[in-house]
Amino acid sequence: MAETILSTGNEAVGHGALYSGCKYFFGYPITPQNAIPEFMSREMFKAGGSYVQAECETAAINMVFGAAAAGARCMTSTSSPGIALMGEGLGGISASELPAVVVDVVRMGPGWGTVQQGQTDYRLLTKGGGNGGYRCISLAPASVQEVFEFMQTAFYLADKYRIIVYVVSDYILGEMAERLELKTLEFDPLPSKDWAVRGKGNNGGTHNTIVPAVGNIEGGIPGYHLHQDKKYKTIEREEVRYQTYQTEDADLIMVAYGSSARISHEVMKQLRADGVKAGLFRPISLWPFPIEQLRELAEGDVRLITVEDSQGQLVEDVEFAAQGKAPVDLIGVWARDLPTPSGVLTPDNVYQEVKKII
Amino acid sequence: MNSETAGKSLAYEKPKLINDNKFHFCPGCNYGIIIRLIASVLEEMKLTDKTIGLVSAGCYVQTPWYMDVDFVAALHGRAPAVATGIRRVHPDAFMFCMQGDGDLGAIGMGHFMNAMMRGERWTTIFLNNACYGQTRGQMAPTTLLGMRTTTTQDGRDAEKTGYPLHVAELAATMKGVVYAARCCVNTPANYAKAKKMLKTAFQKQLDGPGMSILELLSACPSNWGLPPKEALAFLTENMIAEYPLGEYKNVEPKIDV
Structure with a gap:
């Protein structure tokens, strides 16, 4: 029987990551999501993985870039100004078609904003933030249980489509505590990450791997964008989620x-x-x-x-x-x-x- | 030289890691020699199967198309952060990070400093050509005083832009660094010294924790506005005067508690 605990939304992010087999977390402190890196700094090492307190959000997302390119499930969490700082890296991960999970515990307002509750990142999280026109799946939980479960869905979708998946929390969801039933969700099998860098000895020395592999996509620049667009259209068709x-x-x-x-x-x-x-x-x-x-x-x-x-x-x-x-x-x-x-x-x-x- | 002309009578053969793609470098640029140097040391030390290289923005960004090891191309200045992520996942990989003077010394300085502070285990190959080569020769942190670039058109003036950045010396002050040296490939003798230093830097990485850093001075004739031969002379007379060659730090890799 699944264990039931009392958990905040921020802790549920951590539990969700662990239940997804994520062992690598990179982040930078920012209110109101600090309970997440604090949780990860304990739990990632226990899981046999690693935690790095990055020097800034720009570094954190690029560490995610590296760990994802290396073939691992990995993530970062931040709050709104942090997503703005990550914009360039988010675009780089998207351009390189790497899977990653990013949690935004939203706080109110532009610039440094406030450390108060808010839902002012909708455009940022749905229409991009970095340059060049990429897409990220954005999942919005409304309870602590959903935060936990959506983390698992996020890792699955990220691997399935080689895309960034946001889990969109906020101050209220992050800080409030509810009953949480810890259970592993079942998903379809995923393809192997044969595009990851591991050293070419892992390919029997026959060929090397380069990330990003944009040079290998047929049709030049239009071919690359058609390829991305096809993926985005599939997601628009297959991955719509809502409740009435x-x-x-x-x-x-x-x-x-x-x-x-x-x-x-x-x-x-x-x-x-x-x-x-x-x-x-x-x-x-x-x-x-x-x-x-x-x-x-x-x-x-x-x-x-x-x-x-x-x-x-x-x-x-x-x-x-x-x-x-x-x-x-x-x-x-x-x-x-x-x-x-x-x-x-x-x-x-x-x-x-x-x-x-x- | 290609694989057909390579024969037993030649003193140097093209390293097997260097494929047949044509280098795009300008005449007189040292990057081709430097890439060859890296490839030959990786081969001699039998590291090719477990190597992951990193490049970020600069003329050397094309290296993955010439050298057949695994590579990740990072965003401008972010290679140390990307390498940090890779290192956590693959603790047994052999890693080198190629970074230029703008990449390491300007936009990515924070990442480089913090990676040294954490004692990250990889070899940084710092390419110093005293300008932004890829964007057509603007001032870099390493531009010499008095040197004309497209953004210091009357020569670099310390009052307006400060002073050249000395990366090998700076790295030597960091506790997380086990090896810091500067070399260049302007003569066969210096190429041989550079090769020895690169081998030492690579061996440090194999031996234990801490970053090893090799700074390579490199001529940039196109952006210095000099023919290749004069650019080499400029490097020999002016660059080395500002950036003395040699080892600045060489200690045992270990965790200091």
Whole structure:
């Protein structure tokens, strides 16, 4: 029987990595994800692997580049400004088609931002951040259990497609503690990593391996981009993940991911108690975004209300999916409850905002 | 020379690791000689099967297309970070990192310093040609005072741009470094010395922890605006005067507690 423990979301990242067979972690301290490198600094060595406290996030992602090129499951975690610093390396890993898992425990705002809760990295995590037009799969858990399970899914998808997979956490998900059932998920078999550098003796000395192998892809630059694009289109077709709650009879559907989906689920229950036919659409893969699935709902006679703890980023994808077939409203950062200057989105505040809209 | 003309009467044969792809280097550039040097030492020390080489941005970035060992091409300046990741996964691999003066001394200085601080076990081959060769000859941290580059058009002026960077001397101050030396390949005698130093640097890596570093001065006729022969003369007279050749550190690789 699987062991059940009390775990924070940040610790669940560590447990998820261990259950995925990840033995290499590279990172740089940044709030609010420090519990992750602290966990890894103990556990990676116990697992027979290694942990390096890098000199900066740029170094951390390039260490991931190296360990991935060497054929190992490896990862880093950071918070928003760290992802910005990693942009170049993320592009390099993508261009080299290496598998890697990157956890973003999001904090609010641009630049150094704040160390407060926020969901202001949606664009960064779904539309790139580095140069050149690459894609990363982004998985958004909404509970500690999902953080743990999505880590395993992330490593599987990374290896399957030779791509970066983000697990999108945030301050609330990282710091909150919930029951966590530790169990290994089952996945299909993966191809061997015959593209990894190990020294050519491992190939019987017959041929050497170069990462990136861009010179070996047929068709020059267009061929390389067509090859990448084909992979991205396969992912858009095969790897869309989402969840719906009571959308069947709904005439008001909230759209929210991560911690805001948890908040919105509470709001939905309050609205239902009032007799409002409210539902919730929750994108789990932020890229690939469940465009078709949301579009189908938008084609019914519904109003869509996006709930996100930002200035409005997810709402752009919601509007794209809706294509004007349903009105789209946004409840954003300004709806926070403000006992302090920072505040946080709460079910009560979002409920009041929804009431204003309808 | 190609494999057909290589014969017993020749004093030097092309190392087997060097394939038949044509070098792209400018006439008079020393990088071809340096790549040949690395390949011959890897062969002589029987390291080819377990070698992983790293290159980052600079004219030497094409080395993987000439030398048949496993290679990873890192982003500009990031080779020490990438090598750190590889080293954790493959503790038994033999690793060398080729880095140029802009790569190691400017954009990647933080990574290089921290890798030395951690005592990372690989051999850094630092190529110092006193300019940014690949981007057409801008000032590098190693540009000599008074030297004209495309971004110091009246000559490098210490008041505006500071002073040349001495990597071998700097590396020698680091506890995580076991070997630091400077050489060049401007004469057959210096080539022989460079080969001996590279063998020592490689052996240090095999013997234990700590980084070994070999700085190689290299002529860059195209960007120095000199014909190959005059560029070699400039290297001999001016580069070596600023960057004296020799061993700066040579200690036993061990963990100091």
